[in-house]
Amino acid sequence: MSGIVFESLLSDFTIKNPYKDFSEELHRVEIRKDPLLGDTSIYNPFLKDKARFFFGDNDPELIRKLVEDSAGTCIFCGEKVEKNTPYYPADLLPEGRIRVGEALLFPNLFSVGKYHPVVSLSKAHFLKLSEFSPELIGNGLAAASQFLNRVYSVDFSVPYSVINANYLFPAGASLVHPHLQILVTPVAYSYHGRLIDACNTYYQKFGSCYHTDLIDEEKRTGLRYITQQGKWHWMTAFSPMGSNEVIAVHEGEGDFALLSDEDLKSLSDGISKVLSFYEDLGHLSFNYSIFSLRKSHPTEGFRCLLKIINRQNLYQNYRNDDYFLQKMLQSELIINLPEELAEKLRAFFKKE
Ligand SMILES: [Zn+2]
Ligand SMILES: [Zn+2]
Numbered sequence: 001m002s003g004i005v006f007e008s009l010l011s012d013f014t015i016k017n018p019y020k021d022f023s024e025e026l027h028r029v030e031i032r033k034d035p036l037l038g039d040t041s042i043y044n045p046f047l048k049d050k051a052r053f054f055f056g057d058n059d060p061e062l063i064r065k066l067v068e069d070s071a072g073t074c075i076f077c078g079e080k081v082e083k084n085t086p087y088y089p090a091d092l093l094p095e096g097r098i099r100v101g102e103a104l105l106f107p108n109l110f111s112v113g114k115y116h117p118v119v120s121l122s123k124a125h126f127l128k129l130s131e132f133s134p135e136l137i138g139n140g141l142a143a144a145s146q147f148l149n150r151v152y153s154v155d156f157s158v159p160y161s162v163i164n165a166n167y168l169f170p171a172g173a174s175l176v177h178p179h180l181q182i183l184v185t186p187v188a189y190s191y192h193g194r195l196i197d198a199c200n201t202y203y204q205k206f207g208s209c210y211h212t213d214l215i216d217e218e219k220r221t222g223l224r225y226i227t228q229q230g231k232w233h234w235m236t237a238f239s240p241m242g243s244n245e246v247i248a249v250h251e252g253e254g255d256f257a258l259l260s261d262e263d264l265k266s267l268s269d270g271i272s273k274v275l276s277f278y279e280d281l282g283h284l285s286f287n288y289s290i291f292s293l294r295k296s297h298p299t300e301g302f303r304c305l306l307k308i309i310n311r312q313n314l315y316q317n318y319r320n321d322d323y324f325l326q327k328m329l330q331s332e333l334i335i336n337l338p339e340e341l342a343e344k345l346r347a348f349f350k351k352e
Contacts, residue, residue, distance in 0.1 A: 002213040003206045006238050007033045032239040032334070036198045036210050041239040042325070043334040051335050055243070058284050059315040066169075066314070067126040067176060076120040076177035081106075085118075092154060098146050101139035105147055108181065114158055115151055115184035119143050122178050129279035129286070132178070138268035140180045141290075145264060148257040151184050152294065159294035160188040160196075161256060170285040170312035170321070192291055196299055203301025211249040211303040224342045227349045230266030232306075234274075234349065236338035242309025243321060244281065244336055246274050246345065254302035256292030270349075271308065277348045278310045285311040 011029045016022040030043040047054075071077060075084045085106040087096030098105040102123050108116045119140045124131070144163050151158060161184040166173035173179075183189070188196055202210040215233045218225040226234040231252060237245040248270055253259055259267075271288065278286060288308035293299070312321040325331050 002208070002217055003202060004035045004210070004213050004217045006035055034237070034239040034241075035214070036202065037194055039239055039241060039330060039332075041241070041332040041334050043337060047333070047335060054319075054321065054333070054335060055283070055313055056315045056318060057282065058313040062316060063284070063314050070176040071125045074125055074175065074177050076175060076179065077125050078123075081120050085120075088117075093147075093150060098143045100143045100146070102136060103139035103143045105143040105182075113183040113185040113189075115147075115155075115182070117144075117147055117182050119180040119182070120177060121180060125177050127178050129275040129284060132272055132275045134265070134269040134272045136178070137271050138265055141264045141268055142261070144180065144182050145257060145259065147182060148184060148292075152257055156296075157186045158184045159297045160185050160192055161292045161294075162189070162192060163256065163290040163292070165286065165288045167287070168285040168311075168314060170314060170318065171287045195291060195305070196293055196297075196302055199301040199303075200299035203299075209301045209303055211305065212251060215249055215251060223339045226342050226345045229270050229349075230262055232263070232266055232270060234270055234345070236342040236345065237307070238338060240309070240332050240334060240338060241307070241330075242287065242326075242332060243311065244278065244283075244341055245307060245309045245332075245338075246341075247308075248306040250304040253304055254293050255295040256290060256304055258295060259304065267306065271306070273349055274308055274345070277345060280348070281310070282313070283310040284313060287311060 009031045011031065013027055014024050015027055017025040027044070027046060032041045032043065033039070075081065081104055086109055087093070088107055090096070103119050103121055105117050105119045108118045121140045122136050141163065148161055161182065164181045164183065166181070167178065168176065199210050206213070218235050224236045224238060226236065231250055232248045233251060234246065234248050237247050248267065250259065250263065253263070275286065286308065288306060291305045293302045312318050325333060
């Protein structure tokens with residue numbers, strides 16, 4: 001028996017609209033709750049027409065200047081990435097760094113976790129979203145996998161790992177150059193911890209994995225299910241935590257270090273497709289995170305989970321897309337309905 005309920009609540013109210021001679025106008029807000037964590041998101045159909053107020057157009061001239069200005073001093077560019085980046089001591093990584101194709105993994109000088117390597121993904125200083133090829137992403141994930149396996153072999157105190165991407169300033173990236181950041185820690189950071197706890201509680205209660213139940217449920221209704229690629233199932237989030245959120249769930253594995261080459265390949269392929277889709281929607285900045293839990297961890301029911309969102313576009317005086325609603329209330333505003341987003345993505349994933 002599945003314990004998944006897609007809960008939403010409608011609030012109706014009236015406003016006297018100055019643009020309609022102060023006539024009474026009926027408004028409706030839909031509040032959605034994430035079936036696992038209860039996190040809320042809000043949909044107001046009237047805001048759809050105001051999407052451009054929330055996300056203005058990217059300014060190509062501003063982006064050109066940003067790329068140009070940052071390229072000269074970029075330590076991930078050219079030979080500097082080998083010369084000016086730190087490396088790990090030999091007891092952790094005999095070679096100091098990990099190289100897979102264009103991807104190069106090395107320690108972060110300003111770590112926010114016990115293990116916090118950075119992976120420079122490409123030779124190119126800047127990539128359009130459609131230029132994040134499955135190969136570039138896949139090499140980065142392969143480097144992350146090698147690193148995680150290496151850490152596991154020397155350190156049993158760090159079961160929590162997340163592979164993260166920030167792209168461009170609106171996403172919080174301090175460098176333009178495409179890169180990943182991996183965190184491997186002895187404590188699960190807030191959201192990761194809530195996820196692990198909730199998956200375990202769900203497992204104890206229903207005897208099944210929340211995320212495999214979610215796959216079944218989303219497949220059954222067909223509303224938000226996009227496609228299966230290898231062992232990954234792609235869906236939009238019923239109650240998203242960011243703009244145009246897409247998620248991918250691995251049907252059998254919760255530990256990123258144990259994913260096969262094939263798993264990493266199909267995941268990279270999907271990420272690449274979603275990024276191209278974001279470009280189609282007119283976006284450029286994004287975040288994603290891949291959550292992982294070491295297999296030996298005593299909790300049950302966890303599956304590798306990717307969450308990917310786009311962020312604000314780059315233009316003069318752009319407004320941050322996280323305001324009190326997101327940052328303080330940890331709720332999200334839905335501009336594109338997840339069900340409509342999934343429909344567009346299904347067509348997009350079919351394109352080769
Ligand atoms: Zn660079
Ligand atoms: Zn960064």
